[in-house]
């Protein structure tokens with residue numbers, strides 16, 4: 001089972017603690033099922049999960065900053081887009097549907113994405129998660145809370161001008177099927193219409209940190225680092 005952190009600083013709110021405590025049982029039952037099947041052993045979770053969502057438009061630099069957080073603070077990085085691309089590559093039953101959805105810049109059904117994230121979380125030995133590029137919609141958000149049974153502790157929003165995002169994506173050169181001008185325009189429209197409401201939701205709940213995502217990667221990391229440094233003592 002997940003063990004509660006013994007001493008928590010005042011930077012973590014009491015509502016977070018109450019919320020975490022009330023969800024421990026749900027988390028515990030979720031974590032035992034698939035993990036036991038996959039590993040063939042009981043893998044007790046000793047710590048409360050600490051969940052961070054990285055949100056922002058296409059090319060805003062979420063993945064780049066996640067790599068730095070992994071290196072510096074030892075989080076597990078779960079990119080929803082990477083998990084979906086892995087499904088395509090593995091030719092799973094949902095692969096063709098996911099590929100078409102990504103080419104169109106649309107959003108894959110929540111249940112598919114949340115199940116992939118859930119599986120990764122359950123198989124991970126880590127308790128600190130960076131969930132990159134998810135939730136993209138209010139429906140994604142509600143689905144995550146319902147299926148996983150926890151809410152994020154911290155949400156980062158990478159706020160980047162559209163012109164800069166388009167430039168970065170067109171220069172990315174990783175062979176992604178959605179890195180073309182036509183799909184980028186659709187992704188930007190989807191981001192404005194469906195993802196911004198999620199960002200506003202977390203802002204209203206006091207969980208949002210907005211990062212000005214222009215400048216060098218290192219300059220941006222200097223905005224990101226203190227957020228994680230502040231939580232380091234409490235999350236382990």
Ligand SMILES: Nc1ncnc2c1ncn2[C@@H]1O[C@H](COP(=O)(O)OP(=O)(O)OP(=O)(O)O)[C@@H](O)[C@H]1O
Pocket residue numbers: 056057058059060061062063064065081133168169171172173213214215216217220
């Ligand atoms: N501060 C920066 N300045 C210039 N280029 C950057 C910066 N940060 C990241 N990049 C580059 O921009 C591209 C997009 O970055 P990244 O993949 O991290 O964005 P993302 O938010 O994960 O995008 P997506 O949502 O499309 O996955 C990459 O080629 C990356 O190397």
Ligand SMILES: O=c1ccn([C@@H]2O[C@H](COP(=O)(O)O)[C@@H](O)[C@H]2O)c(=O)[nH]1
Pocket residue numbers: 058080081082084101102103105106107108109113132133134135136140178187
């Ligand atoms: O939660 C998610 C995350 C991603 N998608 C689809 O994948 C692409 C690429 O995602 P990146 O985070 O930019 O790698 C995105 O445009 C969506 O089509 C999704 O549906 N749900």
Ligand SMILES: [Mg+2]
Pocket residue numbers: 062063079081133
């Ligand atoms: Mg990315």
